[in-house]
Amino acid sequence: MLRTLLTRFILAAGLIAWTASAAPTPNAPELPSPEERLNRLARLWGQVKYRHPSLAYKPIDWDAALITALPRVEAAKDRAAYAAAVQDMLETLNDPATRILRPDERQDSAPADPARTREPRRWEAKDVLVINMGVRQPTAPLREELTRAKAVILDLRARGLDPRASEAMRQTLGEVLPLLLTQELQVPGPRAVYHSGYRPQTISSSGGFATSFLTSTGERISPQAPGKALPLLFLLDDQSSVDARVLTMKAQGLAQIITEGRLDDGSSVERTRVDLGAGLTAVVRLSELGVPLRADAVLPKRSRSGKDEALLKALELARKPARGKAPKVREADLPPGRWQADEAYANMPYPDRPYRLLALFRMWNIIEFFYPYKHLMDQDWDQALTTFLPRFSKAKDAAEYALAVAEMSTLLKDGHTTLHGHPELEKRGIAGVLAPFEAMELEGKAVVTRVWDEAAAPGIAPGQVIETYEGKPLAERMNALKSYVTASTPAHLRHRLLARALSGAEGSQATVGVRDAAGARKQVRFTRSMRSLQKPPTGDAWRLLGNGVGYVDLTRLQPADVATLFEKMKSTKALVFDMRGYPHGTAWAIAPYLNARKAPYGAVIERNIVSSEELGGRYKYYQPLPQANVTPYKGRTVMLIDERTISQAEYTGLFFEAANNTTFIGTPSAGADGDVTNMVLPGGIALLFSGDDVRHVDGRQLQRVGLKPQVFVRPSLASVQKGQDEVLERALKYLVSKGVSAKVSGETPR
Known part of the structure; x- marks a missing residue:
C-alpha cells in the first residue's frame, strides 16, 4: 500500500512539474483541434490496450479510463489541461513507466563531462577505477588494472551523448561484466504480451488465435574476475538505458546504483512513444522484467558547470560495500496472464x-x-x-x-x-438469418437455385426469378444495402447483397414476388429460421455419372465417408468434386488420396503478431498436407467453383491444387479465406473478420482474387430453369478433351 501511494505521489509531482512548465510561450506548439486530440488519444489507448503487459493480467478497466478521459481531452483549453487529462487516464495503470514525458526528459545539447567522453578509464582517489562505458574497453589492459583496483565505478550516464550511445554501452557492458564477476550471474529476461492474431471474443475458431506472455530466457554470465570480488557501482542518469544485468547485480547485492536525475524502471524495459501533438509525447511500457529499479542514491541532474556530485557519491559509497538481500522469486512478482473478453455493453443499443x-x-x-x-x-x-x-x-x-x-x-x-447482435442491423438485413432458399445473380437477375426448407418457403422453386421484396423491386433493397455490406470480389459482393436483401430476424417473415419460366408471377411468403438452414441436405453425396466418371458433392460429403467414397470410386477414370457451397471439413481426409506426387504442403498462412517489437511482425508457416497410408487415386480430378466457394471451400481447393493440380471449372471463388475471428462493440455488436492471410502454396494471393478457373463457365438462366447444370456439363466436356469418355447418366446430381 505504501509503495502504491508513493508511486501515485511521484506521478502527481511529475505532472505538477510538467503543467508548471507548460505555460504558453511565444514558440509553443499549437494545441490540436478536439477532433485531432481524439484521433491521437485513440492511438494511445490502443497501444496500451494491446501492448501494455498489465492489461494482460491485472483487473484494470481500461474502457472506463477512456470514458472518463474523453470529455476532459475534448474540453482542454491549453496544453496543460490536455496533458493532465491524458496523464490521469494513464495513471489508471499505476505504472510510472507509462506517462507523458516531462520536458526535462528530452535529450538536450548539454555536453558530457570531457574526461568521461575522452578517456576509456581513469583512476579516482588513487585506487578506484572509473570505467567510461561509452568507450570500447580492451580486455588485456583492463584485466591488469582490475588487479590493482579496490573498487570499480561503471559510468553508464548517457545525457549529452549520441542517442546511439546506449546501445554501445550495452555492448561494452557485455564485454566488461564477466571480468568483474566472481560468481555466476543468472539474468532474467523480460516478458511481453504476445498476440498470435486476434483472439476471438465470443466464438470458437480453428485458427488457434491466442494471447499470451512471451518471456525471454535471459542469460547466464560466467565469472572471469582476475581477483577477489570488488565493490561495484553503476552511475546512471535520466537518459540511461538501464540494463537487466545491472538490476540483477543490484538485486543480488553485487553492486550499488547511483542515479543522476529521475529514473524509473521504464528505463529497463521496452517502451514505445505516441505523439499527442502540442509538443506532448506519451511513452508506453511494452515489457516488464520482474527486477525492480532501486537506487542507493538519487542526486539532482548536474548543471553544465557544476560538480560531478554523482561521482563523488559513488566514491563515498565505494568505501561502503553493498549488503543486499536475495531477490524475490520471479513468479511472485510477475503473475500469469489472465484472459478477459471485452465488454459488449449489450444493454446499450444506442450507446452514449x-x-x-x-x-x-x-x-x-x-x-x-x-x-x-x-x-x-x-x-x-x-x-x-x-x-x-x-x-x-x-x-x-x-x-x-x-x-x-x-x-x-x-x-x-x-x-x-459479418455483423451480428444489433436489432437495427437485423431489421435491414445487414445482420440476421438468411432466407430458407438460395438465390444467385444470373444474367442480372436474382434466380432461385436451391431450396433448403420447402415447408418454410411454400411455392418457392429453383429457376424462379425473384422480382420484388415486400411489393418493391428487389433491386431497391439491394441498393440500400450497398453501403453496409462488404465482400472480397465484385461477384461475391453481388451474391452477398442478394442474400442480405432476403435476410432478417429469427422467426420473421417476408413476401417476394417471383416469376417462373413460363412467365407466370405469384407472391410467396417465407419464414426465416436457423432450423431451416441447419436441415441436412437430401440426396447422395456421390454417384457414378457414366463411362467411369464419379461425381462428389462436397457440400454433402462427411469426413467419415471419405474412405468409402474412394473405395467405391477407385476404378473410375476421373472425379468431379462439386465445391459450389461449403464443405464439412473433408479436405484433410481427401488430400492423402489425391497426393500421389507426395507434395509436402497445401497452403501458406501468414498471421499478424503483436508484441513488444516496434514494427510488429507476421508469422508465416506452411500448412502441411495430411499424410495417410492409403492407395492414391490415379484418375483426373476437377473441381466446380463459383462465388459460393468461400473460406474452407477455397482452402479445400488449395489442398487439391497442391496435391495433384486439380483443374478448377466455373467462375472465380469468393476470395475470402483465413480462419475467422471476431470482436465485440458497444451495443452488443459482434463483428467477424478474417484472422489469417491464406495463400497458394507458391505464395500467390488468394484474398480478393479467389481460385481462378482454368475453364470459365457461368450457368444461364434458361439452363437453371430447365434443371440443367451447365457447369457440370462443361466439366465433362473438358474431361473428354483430356481422353476421358464422360457423360451424365440420369438426372443432374443437384
Whole structure:
C-alpha cells in the first residue's frame, strides 16, 4: 500500500512539474483541434490496450479510463489541461513507466563531462577505477588494472551523448561484466504480451488465435574476475538505458546504483512513444522484467558547470560495500496472464457518446493491429479514424450508430466480414438469418437455385426469378444495402447483397414476388429460421455419372465417408468434386488420396503478431498436407467453383491444387479465406473478420482474387430453369478433351 501511494505521489509531482512548465510561450506548439486530440488519444489507448503487459493480467478497466478521459481531452483549453487529462487516464495503470514525458526528459545539447567522453578509464582517489562505458574497453589492459583496483565505478550516464550511445554501452557492458564477476550471474529476461492474431471474443475458431506472455530466457554470465570480488557501482542518469544485468547485480547485492536525475524502471524495459501533438509525447511500457529499479542514491541532474556530485557519491559509497538481500522469486512478482473478453455493453443499443467513441477506438485499433489483409484495402485505414469520428460522435439514434459501424466494416473488403447482435442491423438485413432458399445473380437477375426448407418457403422453386421484396423491386433493397455490406470480389459482393436483401430476424417473415419460366408471377411468403438452414441436405453425396466418371458433392460429403467414397470410386477414370457451397471439413481426409506426387504442403498462412517489437511482425508457416497410408487415386480430378466457394471451400481447393493440380471449372471463388475471428462493440455488436492471410502454396494471393478457373463457365438462366447444370456439363466436356469418355447418366446430381 505504501509503495502504491508513493508511486501515485511521484506521478502527481511529475505532472505538477510538467503543467508548471507548460505555460504558453511565444514558440509553443499549437494545441490540436478536439477532433485531432481524439484521433491521437485513440492511438494511445490502443497501444496500451494491446501492448501494455498489465492489461494482460491485472483487473484494470481500461474502457472506463477512456470514458472518463474523453470529455476532459475534448474540453482542454491549453496544453496543460490536455496533458493532465491524458496523464490521469494513464495513471489508471499505476505504472510510472507509462506517462507523458516531462520536458526535462528530452535529450538536450548539454555536453558530457570531457574526461568521461575522452578517456576509456581513469583512476579516482588513487585506487578506484572509473570505467567510461561509452568507450570500447580492451580486455588485456583492463584485466591488469582490475588487479590493482579496490573498487570499480561503471559510468553508464548517457545525457549529452549520441542517442546511439546506449546501445554501445550495452555492448561494452557485455564485454566488461564477466571480468568483474566472481560468481555466476543468472539474468532474467523480460516478458511481453504476445498476440498470435486476434483472439476471438465470443466464438470458437480453428485458427488457434491466442494471447499470451512471451518471456525471454535471459542469460547466464560466467565469472572471469582476475581477483577477489570488488565493490561495484553503476552511475546512471535520466537518459540511461538501464540494463537487466545491472538490476540483477543490484538485486543480488553485487553492486550499488547511483542515479543522476529521475529514473524509473521504464528505463529497463521496452517502451514505445505516441505523439499527442502540442509538443506532448506519451511513452508506453511494452515489457516488464520482474527486477525492480532501486537506487542507493538519487542526486539532482548536474548543471553544465557544476560538480560531478554523482561521482563523488559513488566514491563515498565505494568505501561502503553493498549488503543486499536475495531477490524475490520471479513468479511472485510477475503473475500469469489472465484472459478477459471485452465488454459488449449489450444493454446499450444506442450507446452514449463516450461509448460510441469507445466502439470506434476499439474497432479501429483491432483492425490496425490484427487484420492480416490491411494491405489489400482500397482505402487508407489510417484515414478511416478521422473519417468516421464525426459519424460515430454525431449518430442521433441507435440506427445511425449501428449503420456507422456497418459502413466502417465495409472498408475491410473481406467476404468474411459479418455483423451480428444489433436489432437495427437485423431489421435491414445487414445482420440476421438468411432466407430458407438460395438465390444467385444470373444474367442480372436474382434466380432461385436451391431450396433448403420447402415447408418454410411454400411455392418457392429453383429457376424462379425473384422480382420484388415486400411489393418493391428487389433491386431497391439491394441498393440500400450497398453501403453496409462488404465482400472480397465484385461477384461475391453481388451474391452477398442478394442474400442480405432476403435476410432478417429469427422467426420473421417476408413476401417476394417471383416469376417462373413460363412467365407466370405469384407472391410467396417465407419464414426465416436457423432450423431451416441447419436441415441436412437430401440426396447422395456421390454417384457414378457414366463411362467411369464419379461425381462428389462436397457440400454433402462427411469426413467419415471419405474412405468409402474412394473405395467405391477407385476404378473410375476421373472425379468431379462439386465445391459450389461449403464443405464439412473433408479436405484433410481427401488430400492423402489425391497426393500421389507426395507434395509436402497445401497452403501458406501468414498471421499478424503483436508484441513488444516496434514494427510488429507476421508469422508465416506452411500448412502441411495430411499424410495417410492409403492407395492414391490415379484418375483426373476437377473441381466446380463459383462465388459460393468461400473460406474452407477455397482452402479445400488449395489442398487439391497442391496435391495433384486439380483443374478448377466455373467462375472465380469468393476470395475470402483465413480462419475467422471476431470482436465485440458497444451495443452488443459482434463483428467477424478474417484472422489469417491464406495463400497458394507458391505464395500467390488468394484474398480478393479467389481460385481462378482454368475453364470459365457461368450457368444461364434458361439452363437453371430447365434443371440443367451447365457447369457440370462443361466439366465433362473438358474431361473428354483430356481422353476421358464422360457423360451424365440420369438426372443432374443437384
